[in-house]
Ligand SMILES: Nc1ncnc2c1ncn2[C@@H]1O[C@H](COP(=O)(O)OP(=O)(O)OP(=O)(O)O)[C@@H](O)[C@H]1O
Ligand SMILES: C[C@H](N)[C@H](N)CCCCCC(=O)O
């Protein structure tokens with residue numbers, strides 16, 4: 001069972017929300033390898049607060065950086081060097097949901113990118129897409145990068161407001177499956193996350 005790596009077409013597109021839905025649905029374990037800033041309100045704590053099952057394990061981040069920037073910059077500001085070999089896949093017999101930082105080409109250091117980490121961990125990607133003006137291009141570039149490296153893609157999750165035109169061109173061009181479509185929630189709560197489990201098929 002390969003781990004699922006939740007990446008997105010950029011930062012703030014809903015990777016944490018989608019991760020929470022998947023963790024709840026699969027009663028999966030969760031790991032955020034790099035947390036940049038917001039340490040008191042980290043993605044791990046957010047997912048933990050949004051799921052209700054008691055089977056999921058939450059692994060400690062490999063890097064907890066104090067500043068909310070790209071990991072390579074946050075690490076430099078904390079006088080830390082991130083090395084790809086520092087990332088050890090947590091051992092589990094359960095499903096494992098791994099959440100990236102930002103999008104695929106976000107740097108961990110001056111050489112390695114999030115996409116290199118995905119390859120090192122031999123994970124299958126779920127790409128979270130949110131529609132905004134410019135998102136078609138960000139989506140196509142992300143898919144091209146994954147295909148170019150022959151990384152397994154489970155499919156796309158469209159998060160938030162729908163856009164028929166954007167969605168149809170992305171699906172026609174990429175031929176990728178849709179794993180889910182999540183509506184914009186009035187508030188992101190445990191109850192809403194549990195309901196969204198039915199919106200994802202994996
Ligand atoms: N479907 C949704 N309905 C309502 N709010 C949402 C939804 N998806 C995401 N949000 C909100 O949008 C914001 C950004 O989402 P989220 O934190 O999941 O993004 P991210 O991709 O994980 O960002 P990062 O790159 O910082 O990890 C959060 O405040 C989140 O609660
Ligand atoms: C701090 C933020 N919430 C994310 N964890 C990191 C986003 C890095 C984006 C870098 C970039 O694409 O320019």
Ligand SMILES: [Mg+2]
Nearest residue numbers: 015016043099
């Ligand atoms: Mg997040």
